[in-house]
Amino acid sequence: MAKFTPTPGLEAMVVRMVAPHIQRVARQVEVEAKRLAPPTKRWVTVADDKVRPTHISAQGQTVPDNLRFTVSSMDWDRHHRGVGPSTYMLQPRDESSRAVANLKNCRCTTMVDPQGIARNITTGQPIVTGKKVTVTVTARGPMVVEAEVGTVYPGGLVADGTHFMAKAAAIVAARR
Ligand SMILES: [Zn+2]
Structure with a gap:
């Protein structure tokens, strides 16, 4: 062999x-x-003097589209809705986050970046x-x-x- x-x-x-x-x-x-x-999505406020502080902090936050934004909770939601220090939203006014106060009268939007x-x-x-x-x-x-x-x-x-x-x-x- x-x-x-x-x-x-x-x-x-x-x-x-x-x-x-x-x-x-x-x-x-x-x-x-x-x-x-x-895609990714970015939190965008209307940037006037009525934007609540928790959303001013969220301004510009960018996350992949399948994920949630991390937004500081409002006291009312912590006391009445059982959310922790942060509220996790798929988009502004996201009821699945279980927040109420942090959604009310919110005028924020998202900017989507497909790339x-x-x-x-x-x-x-x-x-x-x-x-x-x-x-x-x-x-x-x-x-x-x-x-x-x-x-x-x-x-x-x-x-x-x-x-x-x-x-x-x-x-x-x-x-x-
Ligand atoms: Zn807002």
Whole structure:
């Protein structure tokens, strides 16, 4: 029985040959992840002298669309509605937050940025370690992990994950 022994360095050479291919696959994952990533939303007040202090503090807060804004609670809601120090709202006037006082007469809105997460998804360069090629697709930004896997807020309010990275990888894997 003959035994084939690769020329020393051949494996490393093969790895370098496939590296660009691996990176092309990773770029496809990046494209799908950008398509599937949820938008972000930003809390916007009307910025006049009638905006309540708890919403002045929320001005500009930006979160992935599947998550909740964290707004300081109003005393009435703490005493009568059992909310903690913070109230968690999907959007201004969100009744699912269980607040009442913090919603009343609110004129705030949200500004949605469809590319809020997508623009910070990138593909790295191939890293060759022995026989292994690694290319990493990365999403950076505030709360991207919670955007992916979801979270639970105090009081048991659940935000489902969007699984945009996992879905992107699964879509590209299914093409192989
Ligand atoms: Zn408001």
